[in-house]
Amino acid sequence: MLQVLEKLFNLFVFPGFFFMAIIGLYFVGIHRKIVARIQRRIGPPIDQPFKDFAKLMIKEDVTPQGAAKGLFTLAPYITIIGVVIGMMFIPVGIPAPLDTAGAFLVLLYLITAAAVGVMVAGSASSSPYAAVGVSREMALVIAYDLSLIVIFLTVAVKAVAIETATGGAAADLLNFSINSIVSAQASRPFILDWTMLPALLAFLMIIPANLGLAPFDVVEAETEIVEGPMIEFSGYRLALLQLGSAMKAFFICSVVVVFFFPGGIVAGAGLGSIVINAIWHILKAWVVYFLAGTLVSASFGRRRVDQAVKFYLTVPLVLSILSLGLVLAKVG
Amino acid sequence: MLGILKKPLRKMIAGSPWVYRMNTGSCNGCDVELATVALCPRYDTSRFGVKLSGSPKHADIVVITGPMTIRCKDAAYRIFSQIPEPKVVMTVGNCPISGNVFQDSYAVDPPISKHFPVDVSVAGCPPSPWAILDGFVKCIEIWENRIAEKLD
Numbered sequence: 352m353l354q355v356l357e358k359l360f361n362l363f364v365f366p367g368f369f370f371m372a373i374i375g376l377y378f379v380g381i382h383r384k385i386v387a388r389i390q391r392r393i394g395p396p397i398d399q400p401f402k403d404f405a406k407l408m409i410k411e412d413v414t415p416q417g418a419a420k421g422l423f424t425l426a427p428y429i430t431i432i433g434v435v436i437g438m439m440f441i442p443v444g445i446p447a448p449l450d451t452a453g454a455f456l457v458l459l460y461l462i463t464a465a466a467v468g469v470m471v472a473g474s475a476s477s478s479p480y481a482a483v484g485v486s487r488e489m490a491l492v493i494a495y496d497l498s499l500i501v502i503f504l505t506v507a508v509k510a511v512a513i514e515t516a517t518g519g520a521a522a523d524l525l526n527f528s529i530n531s532i533v534s535a536q537a538s539r540p541f542i543l544d545w546t547m548l549p550a551l552l553a554f555l556m557i558i559p560a561n562l563g564l565a566p567f568d569v570v571e572a573e574t575e576i577v578e579g580p581m582i583e584f585s586g587y588r589l590a591l592l593q594l595g596s597a598m599k600a601f602f603i604c605s606v607v608v609v610f611f612f613p614g615g616i617v618a619g620a621g622l623g624s625i626v627i628n629a630i631w632h633i634l635k636a637w638v639v640y641f642l643a644g645t646l647v648s649a650s651f652g653r654r655r656v657d658q659a660v661k662f663y664l665t666v667p668l669v670l671s672i673l674s675l676g677l678v679l680a681k682v683g
Numbered sequence: 684m685l686g687i688l689k690k691p692l693r694k695m696i697a698g699s700p701w702v703y704r705m706n707t708g709s710c711n712g713c714d715v716e717l718a719t720v721a722l723c724p725r726y727d728t729s730r731f732g733v734k735l736s737g738s739p740k741h742a743d744i745v746v747i748t749g750p751m752t753i754r755c756k757d758a759a760y761r762i763f764s765q766i767p768e769p770k771v772v773m774t775v776g777n778c779p780i781s782g783n784v785f786q787d788s789y790a791v792d793p794p795i796s797k798h799f800p801v802d803v804s805v806a807g808c809p810p811s812p813w814a815i816l817d818g819f820v821k822c823i824e825i826w827e828n829r830i831a832e833k834l835d
Contacts, residue, residue: 387724387727387729392730394727394730395730395732399732402695402699406698406743409830409833409834410767411769412767413767582738583738583740586767
């Protein structure tokens with residue numbers, strides 16, 4: 352009974368829904384403030400995303416007549432559910448609540464599922480602008496998913512190689528659980544390994560497309576197709592869509608942290624060390640978001656969809672295959 | 684119980700007015716002042732939480748320019764009905780007030796207040812960016828009052 356309550360607490364409060372919502376919205380607020388400062392203006396206050404969320408909750412909900420009723424209602428929840436479940440596989444101060452064998456592959460699926468949420472939202476609105484946004488999102492996801500799979504493969508092969516070298520338990524090999532990835536980095540995190548650096552760079556390049564930030568924000572915030580897939584949403588549905596987008600930011604940065612530089616600074620399982628390790632994890636995730644999201648989006652203009660797809664099918668793919676080759680050849 | 688939360692909640696909600704720009708036949712002079720000056724990073728309306736939204740369904744403050752031309756009347760009514768309540772309507776320029784130079788034309792139907800309930804009018808042809816910003820600030824005050832009414 353206590354176990355069920357603990358899992359529910361993990362799902363809804365920490366590191367689940369509430370924790371991700373608050374941290375994600377603060378990530379977006381800090382991002383907007385820093386971008387404003389880089390552009391030499393004052394910018395919105397840091398808690399602006401909370402104000403946006405509160406305002407959208409009290410606005411009237413205008414539903415188009417031709418929208419597919421069921422999917423229109425369901426779509427905002429798909430991203431939120433996807434990232435909350437995905438966060439259950441990531442250790443934040445506490446060991447991952449839902450870690451089992453094969454969790455690694457489920458994580459890959461859930462990252463794509465979060466992007467599908469936007470696609471379903473756009474398809475369910477009966478608007479040609481939303482349809483254009485959905486087709487652009489599909490093209491972009493196909494392009495960067497290729498590199499994402501190779502990056503996941505690289506991390507898995509490296510973890511197995513380290514486990515074999517240090518003589519880990521035979522049952523741990525090919526386990527594909529997040530625990531095995533984290534414990535393979537116990538002696539040296541992957542970020543300090545030069546053969547993994549191209550994979551890290553490729554992952555950082557994928558982040559702007561995943562989160563809809565410049566230079567690859569061709570899907571949403573589009574002056575050409577009037578905000579793309581989210582055009583027909585208003586009121587609480589739009590609030591949930593934006594909340595899902597903010598939570599996705601924290602989720603994907605946490606995945607980068609777990610794959611390349613996990614680990615807390617304080618050992619032990621007491622409440623104090625959990626809090627300190629969680630704050631350390633948030634800081635690391637924010638550094639990833641700052642480098643790959645804020646700095647990049649403040650510096651570049653928007654790329655066209657064909658330029659974006661061509662970029663993702665060349666640069667991150669080559670980098671991740673390079674890393675995979677280096678790791679397979681057991682160099683370094 | 685909710686009473687004690689009302690004031691901070693009101694301040695929080697009023698801190699995020701999103702703007703939608705509707706052009707009902709304007710000569711584009713006011714639109715140039717609006718979308719390329721007043722809503723641009725230089726004058727930084729984002730410190731008030733103002734964001735230019737692309738879709739009418741995301742809007743709180745509706746900014747209307749131009750005299751209502753007969754040809755776009757249906758479209759304007761349709762778009763206006765899609766903007767969710769509560770909303771604040773602001774008109775920019777002399778055309779929405781009186782028609783300005785197009786006053787006696789057969790193709791226009793000023794003033795805008797005949798068609799939509801206008802809250803703030805910024806006069807000028809075109810008004811200076813500072814006047815438009817002043818109009819925005821007044822709109823945000825009215826927006827806060829509407830939120831207070833809705834929360835009660």
